[in-house]
Amino acid sequence: MPKTIVLDKKSVNFLKKITELSGEIITLCDQCGTCSGGCPVIEDMDITPSQLMRMVLIGDQTVLQSKTMWLCATCNTCTVRCPRGLDVSKVAEALRQTTLRQSIDKVKIDEIPKEELAELPQIALVAAFRKLTS
Ligand code: SF4
Ligand code: SF4
Incomplete structure (x- = not known):
């Protein structure tokens, strides 16, 4: 039986924010890993696209320190392959926007x-x- 994770308020708010900004229902992600398997820039990433989704899913804000969101080329390979119809590039864009809104330039x-x-x-x-x- 899958383990239930209880999120604190800060984590819930982070998940809500990225969900709103991206327009993606991130909780649909079942961590199948298909997005990571087909990503053309995965070798340069520090976390895989599916790990990025997982971190957002559990409200882990350290995902903002990762370089993966900056490297996503918005090629949509993962989007066409995702069995849940999720667009990882939109989640990456939401994470970039969240960082840039703090006036942090990459x-x-x-x-x-x-x-x-x-x-x-x-x-x-x-x-x-x-x-x-x-
Ligand atoms: S392919 Fe879709 S469901 Fe699978 S891990 Fe990636 S985002 Fe989640
Ligand atoms: S959209 Fe981004 S995360 Fe998805 S396959 Fe392309 S580069 Fe990788």
């Missing part, structure tokens, strides 16, 4: 060396700033 323009800045494609820079800065 990329800082003044920390990019000038020579590197001059060589980077402008479209990539604009995309990065849209996704990774507050």
Whole structure:
């Protein structure tokens, strides 16, 4: 019989917030792992997409320290394969928004060396700033 987990208020509020922001019913996730199995960027992630879902599910806010949400490429491979119809990329986006709303930038323009800045494609820079800065 599966073990019942009782969440404290803080954890419940975190789950509610990410559910609202993502529009995904995260509690439907049954941890089958299919999303992790097909993710093209999993090798660079520190936690798998299914672990990310699990952490949100139990209201574990340390998920915000993970780099997985920043690496999700929104390719939707997991979405088309998820037996529960969940979109992990929307959950990752909700986690990014939660972090960015605390005015925490994942990329800082003044920390990019000038020579590197001059060589980077402008479209990539604009995309990065849209996704990774507050
Ligand atoms: S594929 Fe869907 S149900 Fe399975 S672990 Fe991933 S998000 Fe959860
Ligand atoms: S949408 Fe994100 S988590 Fe899902 S397979 Fe693509 S990169 Fe991985």
